[in-house]
Amino acid sequence: MSNSDTAAAKQKSTYLLFNLPWYYFAAFAVVVLAATYLGVLPSGMGGCFAFMIVVGTILNEIGERTPIIRSYLGGGAIVVIFGSALLNYFNLLPALVKTLDDGTKIYNMHLLNDLDLMGNINQFFKPEGAFLDFYIAALITGSILGMNSNLLKKAAARYFPAIFGGIFLAFGITLAVSSIMGYGAVKALLLIALPIMGGGMGAGAVPLSKIFESSNTMTAAKAISIMTPAVAIGNAISIVLGGLVVKIFKNKEWNGQGQLMKLDAASAAEMEISPEMEAKRAHIDVKNLGIGLFVSNSFFAWGYIVGWAWNSICPAVSIHPYAWMIISVAVCKIFNLLPENVEVACYQWFQFIMKNLTTTLLMGIGLCYLSIDTVIQSFNATYLVLCLGTCLGAFFGAAVVGKWVGFYPVEAGITAGLCMSNMGGTGDVAVLSAADRMELMPFSQISSRLGGAIILLIGSLLLSLLGGML
Known part of the structure; x- marks a missing residue:
């Protein structure tokens, strides 16, 4: 067996997430989630893509590996949609709540910096032509x-x-x-x-x-x-x-x-x-x-x-x-x-x-x-x-x-x-x-x-x- 065939077989046997070996995906995911909850994730398309790929991949994997959901309820697609909606519903994502008269901003989570992740995602996703x-x-x-x-x-x-x-x-x-x-x-x-x-x-x-x-x-x-x-x-x-x-x-x-x-x-x-x-x-x-x-x-x-x-x-x-x-x-x-x-x-x-x-x-x-x-x-x-x-x-x-x-x-x-x-x-x-x-x-x-x-x-x-x- 050639070296290239051996490498291909090894990669095939490795657990993959977003087409990456799981340990590489995990390393990148830690970086993205750390940036998110430290409040320094880049705003706009770049930060939104990174965050949504990480969380979407994890939720999709859960759905694809949960027997009843996978077999009868649509698998990963269902878990990604409802799982992300529940994250938002239970205020588990950094989102700006309101700005007081004196300019103080109150968040639903304790953040180190000014990050309104849900606001960014809405701007990236919802407007016509987005x-x-x-x-x-x-x-x-x-x-x-x-x-x-x-x-x-x-x-x-x-x-x-x-x-x-x-x-x-x-x-x-x-x-x-x-x-x-x-x-x-x-x-x-x-x-x-x-x-x-x-x-x-x-x-x-x-x-x-x-x-x-x-x-x-x-x-x-x-x-x-x-x-x-x-x-x-x-x-x-x-x-x-x-x-x-x-x-x-x-x-x-x-x-x-x-x-x-x-x-x-x-x-x-x-x-x-x-x-x-x-x-x-x-x-x-x-x-x-x-x-x-x-x-x-x-x-x-x-x-x-x-x-x-x-x-x-x-x-x-x-x-x-x-x-x-x-x-x-x-x-x-x-x-x-x-x-x-x-x-x-x-x-x-x-x-x-x-x-x-x-x-x-x-x-x-x-x-x-x-x-x-x-x-x-x-x-x-x-x-x-x-x-x-x-x-x-x-x-x-x-x-x-x-x-x-x-x-x-x-x-x-x-x-x-x-x-x-x-x-x-x-x-x-x-x-x-x-x-x-x-x-x-x-x-x-x-x-x-x-x-x-x-x-x-x-x-x-x-x-x-x-x-x-x-």
């Missing part, structure tokens, strides 16, 4: 350009019926359960099912609250305060279901193991990535990563240009820039408008981001978007059952219609169902991570963005018909 958008831009561009164009053409035409199947059954189960439990059918439909299926907060609950106000049903503030717990709980349930359904439904007729469409042998061969293309993708070029970064963010900018033009023409119907980005990248793929080397570069960039920074993203979701307070306050049996019914309806409605149009039901239920009932882009990443189906991101984004726009239209119609009954 890390979440950067991550999703890479995933959308790389995953679509990395698809076989024949697969993309055949799948897209069948996808919207699956979305409507999920919406129809989600609403139907919510109405049935609310009638049985005496909650109020119209209230459950408009204030629980509608926001859960609306594509999250920014693109769903917030514009829905404006629709409530414009229809004179209730003020936007009151609507958002009622809908927020439903969105949060629906997101949590969707993530858990994403991890469960891939374990429960193992039959090959239902579970495509990450493949959306059912194909015969000839069609499957036609839609496979060729060995030549696989070889090109496997040869990582540092320059390609730069090309992928630039092109993915250029497509993101293009989505905003088209969104601005659309809003100028049709301001009554708002469509998220992600949706225009998906459409634009798909058009480029279907009509071969980009050279092959650019497609390869975008795919490699997507793989780099997904394999190295997913736990970082999940940390941000838990810290910045998941409110344990909101979940606890809304956690009563009736409300929980209604949220669960909505999410189950979304999954099974999309799965059944998906099977009818030629999809694998599990994959259809996850993307066209659970990625409608989660919290938009953040929820898509979490659900697909829990289900180990990250390659289905383009379809989940269709659900969150275009599906979310459909929900806003449905919401306008329902409020005009039923708003007076609330």
Whole structure:
């Protein structure tokens, strides 16, 4: 055995964390955590990345090595999201509490220096165009350009019926359960099912609250305060279901193991990535990563240009820039408008981001978007059952219609169902991570963005018909 083979075998047998031997990771982690709790961690992207990688990797490892959580609840993704949210909830992270009139700053922990870690993470993660958008831009561009164009053409035409199947059954189960439990059918439909299926907060609950106000049903503030717990709980349930359904439904007729469409042998061969293309993708070029970064963010900018033009023409119907980005990248793929080397570069960039920074993203979701307070306050049996019914309806409605149009039901239920009932882009990443189906991101984004726009239209119609009954 050569020296290189011996070194490779030794590294393979070594316990790895973030692709490093555990003792190197531990040394770097001690440095980062010491800087954090001494209050000298650099602010901005550098410090946030270091801290979120360390804690996210540790939480992910716990989830992946805890049997029940690993097998049935989504593994590391669940633990990273809820674990980081609990760290924030119990004030275990350095965060600025308030500044007194005399300028004195009071913290939730005794720190040696002025560090507002949670403030830094929120600035890094939450604003429009921050890390979440950067991550999703890479995933959308790389995953679509990395698809076989024949697969993309055949799948897209069948996808919207699956979305409507999920919406129809989600609403139907919510109405049935609310009638049985005496909650109020119209209230459950408009204030629980509608926001859960609306594509999250920014693109769903917030514009829905404006629709409530414009229809004179209730003020936007009151609507958002009622809908927020439903969105949060629906997101949590969707993530858990994403991890469960891939374990429960193992039959090959239902579970495509990450493949959306059912194909015969000839069609499957036609839609496979060729060995030549696989070889090109496997040869990582540092320059390609730069090309992928630039092109993915250029497509993101293009989505905003088209969104601005659309809003100028049709301001009554708002469509998220992600949706225009998906459409634009798909058009480029279907009509071969980009050279092959650019497609390869975008795919490699997507793989780099997904394999190295997913736990970082999940940390941000838990810290910045998941409110344990909101979940606890809304956690009563009736409300929980209604949220669960909505999410189950979304999954099974999309799965059944998906099977009818030629999809694998599990994959259809996850993307066209659970990625409608989660919290938009953040929820898509979490659900697909829990289900180990990250390659289905383009379809989940269709659900969150275009599906979310459909929900806003449905919401306008329902409020005009039923708003007076609330």
